[in-house]
Amino acid sequence: MGGASSIVAPAVQTNGHTSTAAKEFAMKVSDMFHQMDEDTQAEVLRAGPALLEEATAAYRCKSGHSSLDISKSHSIISARRDTVNAEHFPPYVMSVEKLLALDLLEPHEVCLANGLIMKAPEDAVVLFVSHQWLSFMHPDPGAACLRALQDFLRTVITGDTMSRFRTDDEWNGFAKGVNARKTASAAHAASLQAMQKHLTPESFAHELKDAYVWFDFFSVPQARENGAEDVAVTGVNAGDSDQILAIKSIPFYVEISRYFLVVAPATTHADTGVKCDLASWRRRGWCRLEEMANFLSAKSMNPIVITEHKHVAVEEFADFWSFRANTRLGAVGCGDFTAEGDRWTCMDVLREMWFGKLKALHKSDKRMMLTLFGVLQTKLLASTTAGPIHKQSSLRRVCFEVAIGDDTSQHMAATWESVREDWKLGNLSEPDHPIGAAIVVAMLGDVELMRSVFEEEGYDVLEKHKATGATTIMHAAGAGSCEGVQYLVERARMLTAEEEDEVPFIDVGTTKLNITPLDRAIRCGHIDVVELLLSMGANPSTRRSTGCSPLHAAAEMGRPECAVLLLDAGMDIDCTNRDGATALHLAVTDDVTLFGSPVGKLEVVGLLLGRGANTELRDKTGRTAYDIAKKQPDIAALFESPI
Numbered sequence: 190m191g192g193a194s195s196i197v198a199p200a201v202q203t204n205g206h207t208s209t210a211a212k213e214f215a216m217k218v219s220d221m222f223h224q225m226d227e228d229t230q231a232e233v234l235r236a237g238p239a240l241l242e243e244a245t246a247a248y249r250c251k252s253g254h255s256s257l258d259i260s261k262s263h264s265i266i267s268a269r270r271d272t273v274n275a276e277h278f279p280p281y282v283m284s285v286e287k288l289l290a291l292d293l294l295e296p297h298e299v300c301l302a303n304g305l306i307m308k309a310p311e312d313a314v315v316l317f318v319s320h321q322w323l324s325f326m327h328p329d330p331g332a333a334c335l336r337a338l339q340d341f342l343r344t345v346i347t348g349d350t351m352s353r354f355r356t357d358d359e360w361n362g363f364a365k366g367v368n369a370r371k372t373a374s375a376a377h378a379a380s381l382q383a384m385q386k387h388l389t390p391e392s393f394a395h396e397l398k399d400a401y402v403w404f405d406f407f408s409v410p411q412a413r414e415n416g417a418e419d420v421a422v423t424g425v426n427a428g429d430s431d432q433i434l435a436i437k438s439i440p441f442y443v444e445i446s447r448y449f450l451v452v453a454p455a456t457t458h459a460d461t462g463v464k465c466d467l468a469s470w471r472r473r474g475w476c477r478l479e480e481m482a483n484f485l486s487a488k489s490m491n492p493i494v495i496t497e498h499k500h501v502a503v504e505e506f507a508d509f510w511s512f513r514a515n516t517r518l519g520a521v522g523c524g525d526f527t528a529e530g531d532r533w534t535c536m537d538v539l540r541e542m543w544f545g546k547l548k549a550l551h552k553s554d555k556r557m558m559l560t561l562f563g564v565l566q567t568k569l570l571a572s573t574t575a576g577p578i579h580k581q582s583s584l585r586r587v588c589f590e591v592a593i594g595d596d597t598s599q600h601m602a603a604t605w606e607s608v609r610e611d612w613k614l615g616n617l618s619e620p621d622h623p624i625g626a627a628i629v630v631a632m633l634g635d636v637e638l639m640r641s642v643f644e645e646e647g648y649d650v651l652e653k654h655k656a657t658g659a660t661t662i663m664h665a666a667g668a669g670s671c672e673g674v675q676y677l678v679e680r681a682r683m684l685t686a687e688e689e690d691e692v693p694f695i696d697v698g699t700t701k702l703n704i705t706p707l708d709r710a711i712r713c714g715h716i717d718v719v720e721l722l723l724s725m726g727a728n729p730s731t732r733r734s735t736g737c738s739p740l741h742a743a744a745e746m747g748r749p750e751c752a753v754l755l756l757d758a759g760m761d762i763d764c765t766n767r768d769g770a771t772a773l774h775l776a777v778t779d780d781v782t783l784f785g786s787p788v789g790k791l792e793v794v795g796l797l798l799g800r801g802a803n804t805e806l807r808d809k810t811g812r813t814a815y816d817i818a819k820k821q822p823d824i825a826a827l828f829e830s831p832i
Contacts, residue, residue, distance in 0.1 A: 274441040274482075274542060278434040280309040281408045282401035285316075285346075289339055294329050294404070296411040306407055309445070314400040317446035319479045319492075321470045324459035328406045333456040337495050338402075341450075346398050350390040355500040355780070362503040363491050364388040396447070403442050409435040437534075439475075440542055443482040449492040451480070451504070455787075456497075467496050468786050471513075474524030478535045481521055481569075484509060485546040485562075494781060502781040512784040514565050515632070516669050516713050522572035536570060543569060547613050556615035557623040557656075563613040564632040568668060577672045578634040605641035608633075627652035631661035631677065634670030643680060650680045651694060658700030666706040666722065669715040674706070678725050696728045703734045711742045711751045712784070719751050729760040736766035737775075744776035747789025749796055762802050769808040773797045777818040794818075794827050804828065 281297065283306045300306040309315055318338065322328045329335055344353050354360040362368035365387050388396075410431040443449065453470040457463070470476050483489050484506065494502040513519035522536045543562070550559040567578050609617045609626065617626040627648045630638045642648045653660055662681070665673035681694045698705040707727045710718040723729060732738055737745075740760050743752040752772070756762060763771050776793045798804070807813055818824040 272441060272444050274444050276441045277438045278431055280403060280442050281306045282309045282315055282403050283407055285342055285397060285400045285402060288402050291335060293332055294335055294406050297407050297409060298412060300407040309401060314396045315446040316400055316402045316448045316450055317443050318402060318404045318450050318452055319476055320452045321465055321473055321476060323456060323465055330459045333454050334452045337454045338452050341495050342397060345394050348394055350393060353501050359503055362505045363493060366491060368505055440482040440538055443479060444486045448490055449483040451492055451494040454497040472525045474521055474526040474532060474535055477521040477524045478539060481539060482542055485542040487549055496781050498781050502783045511667055512713055515568055515667060517568050517571040517574045518714055520568060520571040523574050551612055560615045560624050564629055567633050567635060578670050605646060625652060627661055628654050628664055631664035632668060634665055634668035634673050636672040636676050639673055639676055650677055660697050662695060663706040663709050666710040666718050667713050669718060671717050671721050674718055674721055695726060696731050705731045707739050708742050711739055711748055712746050714748060716750045719754055723754055723758050729755045729758040738764050740772040741766055741775055744772035744793050746785030747782055747793060749789055749792040752793050752796055756800055762800055763806060771806055773802045773814040774808055777814050777824050779821055794824055798827055
């Protein structure tokens with residue numbers, strides 16, 4: 190790494206402002222640090238808090254400012270890396286060349302002793318690999334993850350990159366940041382494209398050939414102190430071992446990595462016998478933090494997801510925002526943790542990353558992206574999926590609520606004035622705001638804010654997103670806010686008289702794809718919102734511009750509960766999309782279920798067959814659903830003896 194470490198600079202505050210003398214002192218400390226050799230820097234970082242306390246105490250005495258309030262700044266001064274997150278332990282990596290020669294992953298200590306890993310060179314292309322452990326003592330005892338990763342790397346390096354991407358659009362979603370078929374608007378596409386480097390298959394192969402890999406088992410020290418099996422990052426058992434310091438540095442490692450790879454092939458946990466796949470990876474709290482760290486990084490690329498399928502999947506920003514970041518179902522704090530103390534550690538780390546992202550976007554005046562990241566707060570920082578959004582004290586909402594007295598579990602209701610002028614949302618009071626106040630409060634999902642905006646401030650509940658045409662109801666449905674959806678539907682009906690030939694506001698879809706509130710709620714997995722919308726008169730037979738119905742969405746995402754609600758509401762079980770495919774066709778398709786549930790898709794197949802779906806219908810390629818299912822034994826068995 191050659192001196193590319195970070196140090197936290199102290200800030201001396203006088204009446205709420207940082208003094209010039211303190212800034213000069215901080216820079217002197219930083220200069221001294223950067224003149225040290227690599228090993229000395231590492232020692233300084235490990236003893237950082239104690240040294241910083243001594244240094245600031247000495248500064249007080251020398252400067253005569255004994256009454257000043259000296260505290261640590263959140264800003265990070267990096268030697269040669271522009272990073273937001275702190276580095277507590279050096280990033281150890283393995284070259285792609287050495288990784289391709291492995292038969293089995295070895296722990297950090299073994300790899301270090303054998304010269305297989307090294308500190309990441311300053312300008313190295315690093316691939317951060319996120320995965321789940323497949324046994325208690327070894328992350329990959331059967332080498333399933335290693336083989337999947339090696340196969341992908343070999344394919345790219347040997348010049349056959351495009352064979353691993355299902356379509357050119359899928360490749361563009363990774364290489365350019367935007368899949369043209371999913372682009373909401375030219376402005377949004379430009380914002381996304383500006384966030385990442387553009388690639389060709391050839392340049393990608395060239396970079397990977399000489400790249401390095403970060404993988405927790407060989408990058409993080411594995412020795413446990415006192416024989417502890419599970420140790421939380423914080424708490425009475427935490428300490429400051431190299432392992433803990435490396436774990437705390439994970440957001441930094443993600444930030445300095447060029448590419449983010451999810452490796453989650455379907456296999457079985459060696460000790461529990463439980464099935465592990467992409468869906469189980471998504472449930473892990475630490476995996477969610479890694480995933481979120483990538484999207485909050487200033488240099489993020491859309492992640493590549495490697496599973497048991499031939500083709501990789503690309504996790505694009507628009508989909509990630511809709512199906513993970515903007516719903517409590519994908520929140521880091523709502524994930525699974527082995528050590529409960531890690532839940533709160535991860536949330537604290539996430540909060541700092543989120544603030545850093547907002548500050549960077551605000552500084553560069555990217556107001557649309559600033560707002561899109563800002564409205565995530567009510568979901569991003571959640572620790573439970575239960576209860577209305579506006580009543581969750583566990584969210585500890587830093588800019589929309591204030592603590593009452595010493596009881597931090599109680600909060601004052603958010604006021605419209607505080608939200609409207611909040612820089613994190615790009616100042617909603619400005620007339621040329623790229624999204625607008627009505628849509629922002631719907632995205633936040635807080636019904637109390639909605640009442641303030643639409644009743645007291647007089648904003649139009651019928652307003653649509655300026656770029657996409659999405660309604661307030663669709664955004665509240667995507668956020669999973671039942672209270673918000675009900676309020677918006679009722680207010681819209683109170684203020685308008687819909688004509689017979691007019692599409693009811695509850696069914697109005699987006700401009701390009703005609704995504705309706707019902708479709709969005711199904712794809713996000715908000716079963717309670719789906720049930721509410723249907724009970725309030727949403728049409729179960731609405732179609733996307735592709736011809737896909739809500740039942741197609743339930744089948745594609747693996748939402749059996751939603752499929753039941755739709756069929757009970759009178760949905761045609763055999764309706765087809767523009768490709769002639771029924772919901773049954775989509776349920777059996779052997780593609781990566783990126784944000785849905787493979788197990789759920791299996792249940793949808795059983796449900797549709799049990800409800801009498803026509804198995805003889807053919808899509809425009811001439812295939813029946815069974816023709817597609819034949820190569821998948823578990824699904825084919827359902828056709829032979831349906832549930």
